[in-house]
Amino acid sequence: MTTADAAAAPVAxxxxxxxxxxxxxxxxxxxxxxxxGTLAPGARLPTEAQxxxxxxxxxxxxxxxxxxxxxxxxxxxxxxRGSFVAEDVLDYTVGPRxxxxxxxxxxxxxxxxxxxxxxxxxxxxxxxxxxxxxxxxRIVRLERLGLADGRPVSIGxxxxxxxxxxxxxxxxxxxxxxSDALAEAGVADYRRQATRVTARMPTEQEAxxxxxxxxxxxxxxxxxxxxxAGLVVxxxxxxxxxxxxxxxFEP
Numbered sequence: 001m002t003t004a005d006a007a008a009a010p011v012a013x014x015x016x017x018x019x020x021x022x023x024x025x026x027x028x029x030x031x032x033x034x035x036x037g038t039l040a041p042g043a044r045l046p047t048e049a050q051x052x053x054x055x056x057x058x059x060x061x062x063x064x065x066x067x068x069x070x071x072x073x074x075x076x077x078x079x080x081r082g083s084f085v086a087e088d089v090l091d092y093t094v095g096p097r098x099x100x101x102x103x104x105x106x107x108x109x110x111x112x113x114x115x116x117x118x119x120x121x122x123x124x125x126x127x128x129x130x131x132x133x134x135x136x137x138r139i140v141r142l143e144r145l146g147l148a149d150g151r152p153v154s155i156g157x158x159x160x161x162x163x164x165x166x167x168x169x170x171x172x173x174x175x176x177x178x179s180d181a182l183a184e185a186g187v188a189d190y191r192r193q194a195t196r197v198t199a200r201m202p203t204e205q206e207a208x209x210x211x212x213x214x215x216x217x218x219x220x221x222x223x224x225x226x227x228x229a230g231l232v233v234x235x236x237x238x239x240x241x242x243x244x245x246x247x248x249f250e251p
Contacts, residue, residue, distance in 0.1 A: 022057050024068070026051070026061065027065040027068045027069050031074060041086065041088060042087050042211075044084050045066075045082065045084065048062045066083050069083075070083075074086055078213060078216075086243075088244070089243075090103075090104075090109075090244060091107075091246055092245050093250055094223075094247060094249050094250065095192070097189075099177075099179060100146055101177060107148065109148040109149045110149055110150075111148060113145060114147065115144055116145055116209075118140075118141070118142050118172055119140075120141075121138070121139060127235055130159075130232070131161050131232050132161075132232050137161070137162075138161075138162040139162050140159070140161075140162050140165065141157065142157070142160075142178070143156065144158075151211070152211055152241070153241065154238050156239075157236065157237045158235075159234065159235045160234055164233075165186075165187075167184065167185055168182070171184045182234075188228075190233050191225065193223075193226045193230075195223045195249075196222045197220070198222075199217045199220065200217060201215070202216075202217075202218045202241075210239070211241075212243055216241070219239070219240040220237065220240075221240075222235075222236070222237050
C-alpha cells in the first residue's frame with residue numbers, strides 16, 4: 001500500500017460508515033476540496049481509476065459522483081480529456097458603453113492585457129465596409145489578449161480609420177486603454193452601435209492563447225462603435241472562451 005493509499009483508507013472507511021450513498025459522500029469530499037482551494041479552478045481532477053483507488057469504490061460510483069458535481073456546476077466533464085474544476089464564469093454585459101476594464105473590475109478582478117499585434121495596414125473588404133471605407137484604405141489594427149487576474153478571457157482585434165486618427169498608432173504604442181488613446185485622438189466618448197454574436201471552434205493558436213480545449217467553442221462578437229456624431233470610430237472582433245465567459249445583453 002502506498003502512502004497515498006494509506007492516507008485515503010480512513011476517508012473510504014468514513015464514507016462507508018456514515019450510511020449515506022457513497023457517490024454522494026465522494027461528491028461532498030471533492031466539493032470540500034474545491035471550496036478549500038485544494039483543487040483550483042480549471043484544475044484537472046484525478047482520473048476515475050485514481051479516484052476509485054482513493055475511495056475504495058468502483059468506477060461507476062465515481063462516475064455517479066462526477067455527474068452530480070457536473071450537474072451542480074462545480075465540475076465540467078470533457079469527453080476524452082477528463083474532468084476539470086469549473087471556472088468562474090464572467091458575465092460580459094453588452095451595453096451602450098462596454099469597456100473591458102470596467103467589465104473585469106465589476107467581477108472584483110484586476111484587468112490587464114498583452115498586445116499581440118499593433119500596426120497600420122490596408123483594410124480588407126469586411127473591415128472596410130464596417131468602418132465605411134473603401135477596401136484597401138489604411139487602418140490601425142490592435143490585437144490584444146485580455147486578462148482577468150492574469151487569466152486570459154478574451155482576444156480582441158480592434159480596427160480604426162488611420163486617416164481620421166493620424167496620431168492613434170503612436171498613442172496606442174504608449175500603452176494604456178483604447179479609451180485613453182481615442183481621447184488623445186479627439187474622441188471624448190463613444191458608444192456601441194451594433195453587436196453581432198456567433199460561435200465557432202477555436203484555432204490551435206486561439207486555444208493556446210486562451211488556455212482552453214480545442215473541443216469547446218468560442219463566442220465571437222463583431223461590434224461597431226460610433227462617436228457622439230454617429231460616425232464610426234472602431235470595428236472590433238472579440239473572441240471569448242465559453243468555459244469562462246458568457247454574454248449578456250442589456251436592454
